[in-house]
Amino acid sequence: MNDLERAVRTTAARVPSVPHDLLTIRSRARRIRRRRTFLAAAAAVVTVAAVTATVPQLIPRRDVIVGDPFGGPPIGLWLDREAPPVTQGVPSGIHVPGSSGEITAQLRTVDGEPAVVEVAEPQPGLSEATYLGPAPLPGGGLATIGFAPGRLDSRVALVTDADGRPASNRPLPEMKSHANRSMPMTGNSTSLFWWHILRETDVETRPVLVTYDIGHGTLSERTPSTAVTGWELPYVGMQATENRIVEWPSEFGRTCSFEILDAFTGERIAQFRPGITGCDDVYFALSPGNRHVAALVTTRSGGERTQRVVVLDAQTGKAVKTFDTPGPVTASLSGLAWVDETAIRYARGDLNAGPPLVLTMKL
Amino acid sequence: MDTDIVAETRDDPPAEDASFESFYASAVDRVYRALAVALGDIHLARDAADEAMARAFVRWGQVSVTQNPAGWVFRVGLNWATSWRRKLRRERAFPETERGLPALEPGLPDGDAEAALARLPIPTRAVVVCRVLLGMSTAETATVLQIPEGTVRSRLSRAMSALRDTLEEK
Numbered sequence: 358m359n360d361l362e363r364a365v366r367t368t369a370a371r372v373p374s375v376p377h378d379l380l381t382i383r384s385r386a387r388r389i390r391r392r393r394t395f396l397a398a399a400a401a402v403v404t405v406a407a408v409t410a411t412v413p414q415l416i417p418r419r420d421v422i423v424g425d426p427f428g429g430p431p432i433g434l435w436l437d438r439e440a441p442p443v444t445q446g447v448p449s450g451i452h453v454p455g456s457s458g459e460i461t462a463q464l465r466t467v468d469g470e471p472a473v474v475e476v477a478e479p480q481p482g483l484s485e486a487t488y489l490g491p492a493p494l495p496g497g498g499l500a501t502i503g504f505a506p507g508r509l510d511s512r513v514a515l516v517t518d519a520d521g522r523p524a525s526n527r528p529l530p531e532m533k534s535h536a537n538r539s540m541p542m543t544g545n546s547t548s549l550f551w552w553h554i555l556r557e558t559d560v561e562t563r564p565v566l567v568t569y570d571i572g573h574g575t576l577s578e579r580t581p582s583t584a585v586t587g588w589e590l591p592y593v594g595m596q597a598t599e600n601r602i603v604e605w606p607s608e609f610g611r612t613c614s615f616e617i618l619d620a621f622t623g624e625r626i627a628q629f630r631p632g633i634t635g636c637d638d639v640y641f642a643l644s645p646g647n648r649h650v651a652a653l654v655t656t657r658s659g660g661e662r663t664q665r666v667v668v669l670d671a672q673t674g675k676a677v678k679t680f681d682t683p684g685p686v687t688a689s690l691s692g693l694a695w696v697d698e699t700a701i702r703y704a705r706g707d708l709n710a711g712p713p714l715v716l717t718m719k720l
Numbered sequence: 721m722d723t724d725i726v727a728e729t730r731d732d733p734p735a736e737d738a739s740f741e742s743f744y745a746s747a748v749d750r751v752y753r754a755l756a757v758a759l760g761d762i763h764l765a766r767d768a769a770d771e772a773m774a775r776a777f778v779r780w781g782q783v784s785v786t787q788n789p790a791g792w793v794f795r796v797g798l799n800w801a802t803s804w805r806r807k808l809r810r811e812r813a814f815p816e817t818e819r820g821l822p823a824l825e826p827g828l829p830d831g832d833a834e835a836a837l838a839r840l841p842i843p844t845r846a847v848v849v850c851r852v853l854l855g856m857s858t859a860e861t862a863t864v865l866q867i868p869e870g871t872v873r874s875r876l877s878r879a880m881s882a883l884r885d886t887l888e889e890k
Contacts, residue, residue, distance in 0.1 A: 372753050
C-alpha cells in the first residue's frame with residue numbers, strides 16, 4: 358500500500374495548480390439552472406402533449422348522455438309508421454302516421470321529469486277534422502290547419518305556443534288545391550310551409566310551395582325554378598329552420614333522400630342521397646344554423662325495430678357521426694330535436710307508460 | 721439590468737452561498753487533483769471539477785447534508801468526464817496520450833510507480849484516489865462511487881498487484 362500511496366500522492370503533487378474561480382462556478386451554475394428549467398418546461402410540454410393525445414382515447418367518450426341535461430322546449434314525437442294512425446286526418450284510407458306532418462305526442466317536462474304528453478286532439482278551437490298537422494315548430498309550439506267546429510267549408514290556421522296556448526288563429530285564404538292526399542307541413546317562428554297541387558286547368562296541375570305568414574294570415578305560392586315534379590314531393594316529411602327547409606320524399610318505399618330548400622324562395626339548394634344502410638324509415642331535422650342534418654333512422658329486422666341517429670353534413674350530405682340507441686325499440690313514439698349546433702335531444706316512449714328514454718347526443 | 725440583479729439574487733440565496741463558498745475554498749483543489757489522477761487529464765479534470773462544483777452549488781441544499789460533499793463532487797465530476805470523453809470518442813478519434821498528465825521527469829524516485837498508476841484503468845484509479853487522496857474508508861468509497869465494497873477491495877488489490885509487478889520487473 359505504501360508504494361501505491363506514495364505513487365498517488367506524488368502524481369497528485371505533480372498536477373500543476375490552476376487558479377479556481379468561484380465566479381466561473383456561479384456562471385456555470387446559472388447555465389445549469391437555465392438548462393434544467395428549459396428541460397423541465399420541454400418535458401412538461403411533451404408530457405402535456407402526450408397526455409392530451411392519449412387520455413381522450415383512454416377515457417370512454419361521453420358523447421351520448423342518458424337524460425336531458427340541456428332541457429329545452431317540447432319536442433315532437435312521431436308515431437311508428439306501422440302503427441294505426443291516431444289523428445283524424447284528411448283524407449283517410451291509407452293515411453300513414455306523420456305523413457301530414459302530424460305528431461302524436463310531445464316530450465315535455467312535467468314536475469321536473471321528462472314525460473310523454475299526448476298532443477291535444479282536437480286542437481283548441483278546432484273540430485276533429487284536421488287537414489294538416491299538428492306539426493311541431495322549432496320552439497316547441499304546434500301548427501295545425503283544420504276546421505272551426507261546424508264549419509267544414511273554411512279552413513283555419515292555428516298556431517299554439519310551447520305551453521299549448523293559441524298564438525294565432527286565423528281563417529286560411531282559399532286555395533285552388535287539387536290534393537288527393539294530405540302533405541306534410543312544417544314551420545318556423547314566422548311561417549308555415551307545405552306543398553299542394555295547384556289545378557291550373559281541368560287537366561293541368563303543378564306542385565306549388567305554399568307559405569303561410571303567421572303574423573298576417575296571408576298565403577303565398579311559390580313555384581321554384583328547380584320545381585319538383587309530382588313524384589319528388591315530400592310525401593313523407595318536412596322540417597324548417599328560420600331560413601331553410603329540409604324535406605324528404607318517399608321513393609320506392611325508401612325515404613333516404615332529402616333536399617334542402619331556401620325557406621324564402623323555395624329554391625332547392627341541395628339534394629342528397631346519403632348512403633345510410635337500412636334507410637327505409639327516416640325523419641330528418643336541420644340544425645338551427647343549417648350546418649348539419651340529423652337523420653333518425655328506424656330499421657326493422659326480424660320483427661324487431663332499432664333506431665340510430667346519423668348526423669350528416671348539410672353541405673355535402675356525407676355522414677359525420679352515428680349515434681346508436683339502445684335496442685330493440687318497443688316504444689311506439691320517438692323524435693329528436695337539435696339543442697344547438699352541437700347537441701341533439703332524442704326521446705322515445707309511449708303514452709300512459711313509464712318514463713321515456715331521453716338521450717342527449719353531442720357531436 | 722435590475723432584472724438581472726434580482727435573478728442573480730434569487731439564484732444564490734445568501735446563507736447557502738456562504739456555506740458553499742467555505743466548502744468550495746476547502747475542497748476544490750483536492751477534488752481537482754483527485755480527478756486529475758483518476759482521469760489522467762489535467763484539462764478535463766479542471767473542467768470536470770468546475771462542472772461538478774457548479775452542480776453542487778445548484779443543489780447545495782441537498783449536497784451539503786450528505787455525509788461526504790467532496791466525495792459527491794468527485795463522483796459527479798468523474799461521471800461527467802467519463803460521459804464527455806465517451807461523447808468525444810464517438811465524434812472523433814481521441815489519442816489517449818494527447819492530453820494526459822505531464823510526462824514524468826526521468827530519474828525521479830517513484831517514477832516507475834507513477835507510470836504503473838497511469839496505466840491502471842480509470843475505475844481502478846478512481847478507487848485508489850478515493851482511498852488515498854480523499855481519505856475515504858472502503859465503505860465510504862463504495863458509497864461515493866456507488867459500487868459494492870467487494871468491488872472496491874478487488875480494484876484496490878489489482879492496483880497494488882499491478883504496481884508490485886512493475887516494481888519487481890525493475
